[in-house]
Amino acid sequence: MSPSGQSKSPSGQRSSTRKRSNAQSQRRRQHQDETGIIPILARTVRTIESSAERGKVSPPNRVKFRVVAALVREERARIKTDKALTDAERTKELTRLDGIATIMAKAAARDTSLIQLLTDTAPLTTQQQEAKRAMLLEAGAELSPEDLIVVTEAPARDEEKHVVPQSVKQYQMANPFLAPDFSSVTASKSSTAGRLANWELIEPLFRSFEMGSGGGAASMDLPDARSLAAAGGKELMRHQARFIESARAGHRTYLLADEPGLGKTAQALLAAEASGSYPIVVVVPNVVKVNWAREVEKWTPQRSATVVHGDGDDIDAFADVVIVNYEVLDRHVAWLSRRGFKGMVVDEAHFIKNKDSQRSKNVLALSKSIRAVTPNALFVALTGTPLINQIEDFRMIWQYLGWIDDKKPLSALMRKLEETELNPGDPGFFSAARGAVIDMGIVRRKKVDVAADIPARRIADIPVELDGEAGRSIHEAEQALIARLVERYRRLTAARPDTSPDEAIRMVAAAELEESRGGGSDGTNVFAMVRRIGQAKAVPAADYTVNLARNVGKVVFFAKHIDVMDAAEQFFKKAGLKTVSIRGEQTTKARTLALDAFTNDPEVSVAVCSLTAAGVGINLQVASNVVLAELSWTNAEQTQAIDRVHRIGQELPVTAWRIIAAGTIDGRISELIDSKAGLAARALDGEEFEAAEGSVQLEALVSLLKDSVVE
Incomplete structure (x- = not known):
């Protein structure tokens, strides 16, 4: 029969049936392709890619990106071990996941802050857990107990780490009840009420x-200061007093x-x-x-x-x-x-x-x-x-x-x-x-x-504790030095009972100092002590410098010894700070290049300088903060170092942060250096100032011995 009215031949019927079957099969495959978690992941990551194309990905999308990365890994592992899948089906599903991974890589290339989220295997945060649960529910997946429950509090800490010091137990027994204090609280509206509740x-x-x-500066309005007076006759700077007035x-x-x-x-x-x-x-x-x-x-x-x-x-x-x-x-x-x-x-x-x-x-x-x-x-x-x-x-x-x-x-x-x-x-x-x-x-x-409030140049001491074996060794060496001084003092006063205590102390200190200069004693002399303290302070001083540099920009780090400079530079490198070094063995060309880099390269954060080699003849005024990692034996050397920053043309007040090893001879030396500064002020400027006499080393030994033998 003709095409218009006659029936089809058997071969034509079979062809038509095959076409209908193929179409139905294709629709089933398309339907199957739109079920499960993979389509959800694909749609989510395409949205994030679009966001990356427009600029930086928002925090909510970063949360979703992290969750997609985690779910892709989980789904890939599941597919590889699913025995119900044929090899062809497994290959197909893995290919779909590869497509999602490709889109994620493109998004990360546009916003590089996403790269770390691709391989992050840390436990999901509360927000990330909630996003994961939402995706799984949308996919119709059966949720495991850990996916059903979103942990909103931090996991319980290891109770074995908790300690309750004896003094705390005594305090708790003396104060068994701590009632809440609501006396100053005013009624507050709920944070969910109002027209912005759904935004x-x-x-x-x-x-x-x-x-x-x-x-505009990000700083609230503060009230005027009523007074600049502080406890003990000290005076506040005006900007400090205004902050305190706000709290009052x-x-x-x-x-x-x-x-x-x-x-x-x-x-x-x-x-x-x-x-x-x-x-x-x-x-x-x-x-x-x-x-x-x-x-x-x-x-x-x-x-x-x-x-x-x-x-x-x-x-x-x-x-x-x-x-x-x-x-x-x-x-x-x-x-x-x-x-x-x-x-x-x-x-x-x-x-x-x-x-x-x-x-x-x-x-x-x-x-x-x-x-x-x-x-x-x-x-x-x-x-x-x-x-x-x-x-x-x-x-x-x-x-x-x-x-x-x-x-x-x-x-x-x-x-x-x-x-x-x-x-x-x-x-x-x-x-x-x-x-x-x-x-x-x-x-x-x-x-x-607030430059008008601040002294043009000032020194701020930062005491640090020397922990670990190095700290214990230094404290033991200092005790050995004190014990040797006390024993010499007792022998001297026994042999010469007519000698006054002050005279005997100075005689013993002078003898110890002379022996130390000759390299005598067992490594616990005053010079060896200060050298060891400087080595132990290298990392704490560098740590303080890192925080300072991240807050204010360029910092000058001074040390006396090469090994202290080396340790500091290694610490700065691990912290990701770019540095230059100014040392005594450098050629003029190398020093000039280092100075130019510190002055002109915004990426260079720290100049690591020898206290003696860089203390004179250079200009570091691009910085206004100095860290003195090791103490000098003279105030003049310390002042020269600070003056590399505090020079004509410096528009900001200069602060020198002097790192002091708490509980050691370091603190005594810093006080003696300051007293020598007072002596210079008295001699040159006519100022009245009580100052110690003699060398800093001698006076440090006198101070140690006097504390031990005079009640």
């Missing part, structure tokens, strides 16, 4: 700082981001005094915890301080100020959380920027426990700059301060945002939002802003 706000808040608001007026949360050298430690301590926020806990890097105790004694002498070392066997749990370093906080966070603090300070707050680190979790846990008992407690975060590497670094600091949680602004900040009467879709929102966050307590002053 995503964290990302816009970060963007408001990235946009910079026309370059009732403000309670601060991101204090003044540049180094502007006295953040003093401001935090005096803010606690002005607001009555005692007892207070201070969390600090190990290298500065001894300095914090010293600053407590200097600025608030009426308050007691205790420093937590190791398991805290020697602490005073009744102290007003408890100082603990990040490295041992995990052992003490349990009892610290129950101590009843009314304030908390976190120094070098950028140390907690990593949400997944244990120290960040410890700091947040401690801050939450304090806020629960004392909602109006004082919280201060100290850092040299509010923008460390990226805006995202704000997140954990803001959480510590109680301004935001994982997902949204909390009540105080939300009220400020509501008061702007704007939302993220309005043109003026970013500027207004930035102002709202700044008013929560961001304080940022630079040296140039």
